[in-house]
Every structure is written in structure tokens, then in C-alpha cells.
Amino acid sequence: MIGWTTWDPWRELEALRREVERAFEDYRIGGPRFRAGFLPGLMARAYPLLNVSEDKDNVYVEALAPGLNPDTIEVSVLHDTLRIAGEKTPITAEIKPEAFHRNERGAGRFVRTMTLPTEVDGDKVKAEYKNGLLLLTLPKHEKAKPKQIAVQVA
Amino acid sequence: MKESTVPQKVEKQVPETREETRTRTLTPLVDIFETPEGLAVVADLPGVEKDDVSVGVENNVLTIKGSPKSAQPGDVLAREYELHPFFRQFELSDAVDQEKIRAEMKYGVLTIHLPKVKEQQPKKIAVNVAS
Numbered sequence: 001m002i003g004w005t006t007w008d009p010w011r012e013l014e015a016l017r018r019e020v021e022r023a024f025e026d027y028r029i030g031g032p033r034f035r036a037g038f039l040p041g042l043m044a045r046a047y048p049l050l051n052v053s054e055d056k057d058n059v060y061v062e063a064l065a066p067g068l069n070p071d072t073i074e075v076s077v078l079h080d081t082l083r084i085a086g087e088k089t090p091i092t093a094e095i096k097p098e099a100f101h102r103n104e105r106g107a108g109r110f111v112r113t114m115t116l117p118t119e120v121d122g123d124k125v126k127a128e129y130k131n132g133l134l135l136l137t138l139p140k141h142e143k144a145k146p147k148q149i150a151v152q153v154a
Numbered sequence: 155m156k157e158s159t160v161p162q163k164v165e166k167q168v169p170e171t172r173e174e175t176r177t178r179t180l181t182p183l184v185d186i187f188e189t190p191e192g193l194a195v196v197a198d199l200p201g202v203e204k205d206d207v208s209v210g211v212e213n214n215v216l217t218i219k220g221s222p223k224s225a226q227p228g229d230v231l232a233r234e235y236e237l238h239p240f241f242r243q244f245e246l247s248d249a250v251d252q253e254k255i256r257a258e259m260k261y262g263v264l265t266i267h268l269p270k271v272k273e274q275q276p277k278k279i280a281v282n283v284a285s
Contacts, residue, residue: 049235053228062226064235066200066262091196095187104183105198117231132200132262135225 047110048084048134052117057145059116059138066132067105073129075136077122082138085111118144179241182218182264192250192270200262201237209257209266216244216255218264249274 048065063084072087090107120138128135185196199207201222208219220240246252250268257266 046234050232051224051226051230051234052232053226053230055228058228059231060226060228062224064200066198068261070261091185091187095189099188101186101188101193103185103187105185105196129261130225131202131222132198133224 046112048112050112050114052114054117054140057140059118059120059140061114061116061136061138063112063134063136064132065134067107068129068132068134070129072109073127073134075125075127075134077116077120077125077138079122080116080119081113082116082136083111083113084134084136085109120144178238180238181242182220182240184242186244189267191267191275193268195244195264195266195268197240197242197264197266198262199240199259199264202240202259202262202264204259207257207259207264209255209264211246211252211255214246214248216246216266216268218242218266220264 048063050064051062053060053062061082065086065088067088068086069089072085074083074085076083087109088107116138119141121141124139126137128137182197182199184198185194187194187196195216195218197218199218199220199222201224202220203223206221206223208217210217210219218240222237222240224237246268249270251271254269255266257264259265
């Protein structure tokens with residue numbers, strides 16, 4: 001810095017604090033790098049992970065859920081609440097615990113509910129399970145769609 | 155004249171940077187367990203088509219690669235996960251018969267069967283109990 005000729009310890013400390021904060025920024029829980037480092041297994045927390053997007057007519061929800069038994073997937077919508085339930089198939093019951101070298105993938109039943117940004121038409125919801133991703137297409141309710149209001153010029 | 159056997163230190167012309175060009179990859183979760191014929195590796199590869207997964211063995215290292223694709227349209231409202239190429243490697247023991255490795259893909263789950271060479275497979279020995 002130009003103009004500073006004397007050594008100011010407080011300025012140094014402030015710089016250090018900023019440096020440390022920046023170093024940890026990316027590693028916050030839920031931060032971008034933490035999220036990309038590994039994929040979570042099945043544990044006592046939000047499962048499956050969801051990505052939500054929307055366009056003019058629909059809300060799209062994609063769930064990261066590999067290895068589900070497609071027959072167990074239940075999707076229901078009430079007003080603006082979405083409920084996804086299902087079961088991740090265990091490999092087989094025959095494998096003894098001592099036969100495992102690694103056991104990172106989880107298995108079992110799960111339920112997740114989420115509030116959608118708008119009310120959707122529950123009768124027209126489409127669900128597609130492909131390659132371990134569950135894509136839901138939820139058409140927005142007529143009431144929730146934006147309306148164009150003509151402006152009258154006097 | 156300057157004589158020296160020690161090479162002159164050359165200053166680096168290019169400043170050191172912290173830029174990374176390496177692509178970000180995800181480590182898939184796996185289960186590895188013993189089966190009667192050998193080993194099985196089960197890996198979660200969500201969003202990966204059957205044709206976009208590659209399983210290879212080179213120098214006794216098993217490499218799993220996969221590129222996931224998402225078909226989600228629209229403008230993003232919330233993101234809880236990101237899909238990046240999957241990559242994970244495991245070292246194999248000599249007991250694995252590398253010619254007979256086979257893999258299958260179902261609902262985003264990759265299963266690799268690693269049979270052991272015949273001599274390494276456990277033999278059942280009948281125990282006679284003298285009564």
C-alpha cells in the first residue's frame with residue numbers, strides 16, 4: 001500500500017482475518033465445493049437431494065436417487081407441498097456383514113417433503129425415473145400463473 | 155572464465171500461479187463385498203447412461219469413469235447438488251481374473267463383478283466327523 005510507511009499490527013491482523021475467512025468460504029456446509037466433493041449416502045438427513053427449476057408453465061424438481069426400486073417410488077402433491085417417498089434397494093440380504101470390504105452406499109426407506117414455490121396442478125404431475133435421477137414436471141396452477149395486465153393510457 | 159559443475163540457477167520467468175485446470179470430479183460411493191466367485195463392486199453413478207460409463211483395468215488398477223447428464227429444463231431456483239464427471243480408482247490384487255471382469259448398469263447403479271482366478275477360489279472341504 002502506498003502511503004503507509006509505519007508498520008501497523010492491526011492492519012496486518014485485519015488482513016490475516018480476511019485471508020482466513022476467504023480460505024474457509026468455499027468449505028462452508030452446503031457451499032459449492034463442499035457439495036461437489038462427494039455425494040451423500042443415505043443417512044439421517046434430507047434425502048434425496050433436490051434441484052428445483054421453473055419456466056413459464058412448469059416447476060421441475062429433480063431428485064438424486066440412484067438405485068431405487070421404481071415400484072416403491074411414491075410422489076404426491078397437495079396444493080404446494082410435494083412429498084417423495086421410496087426405498088433404495090439393499091444389494092441382497094444374503095451378503096454377510098463380514099463379507100463387506102467397503103459399505104458406503106446406504107439403503108432403506110425415505111420420505112421427503114418440500115414446499116414448492118407456487119401452487120401446482122396435482123392431477124397433471126409427471127414423474128420420470130431415469131438413470132437414477134427422478135425428474136418431476138409439475139404444471140403450475142392456473143391461479144399461480146402470471147397475468148398480463150393491459151395498461152390503459154388516458 | 156567461470157567453471158562450475160553445479161548448474162546455474164535460472165530464475166523462473168513465469169510467475170507461479172494458483173490456477174487449476176484440472177476438472178472437478180465426484181467420487182462415487184461404493185460397496186465392495188466378497189461373493190462366492192470373487193469380489194463385487196457396486197457404485198452409485200446417478201445420471202449416467204449405460205454408454206457414458208467406462209470401466210477399465212490398467213496396471214492392476216480398476217478405473218471407474220462416468221459422465222452424468224441431467225435433463226432438467228428451466229431456470230434454477232434451488233440447487234442442492236451438482237453433477238460432475240465421476241472418477242474413482244481401486245487397486246486390484248493378483249487374485250482377480252482380469253479377463254473375466256464384467257459390469258452392468260441399472261437405475262444409475264454400476265455393478266462390477268471381479269471373479270478370482272480358479273486356484274484362489276475357496277474350496278469346500280468336507281469334514282468327516284468320526285463317531
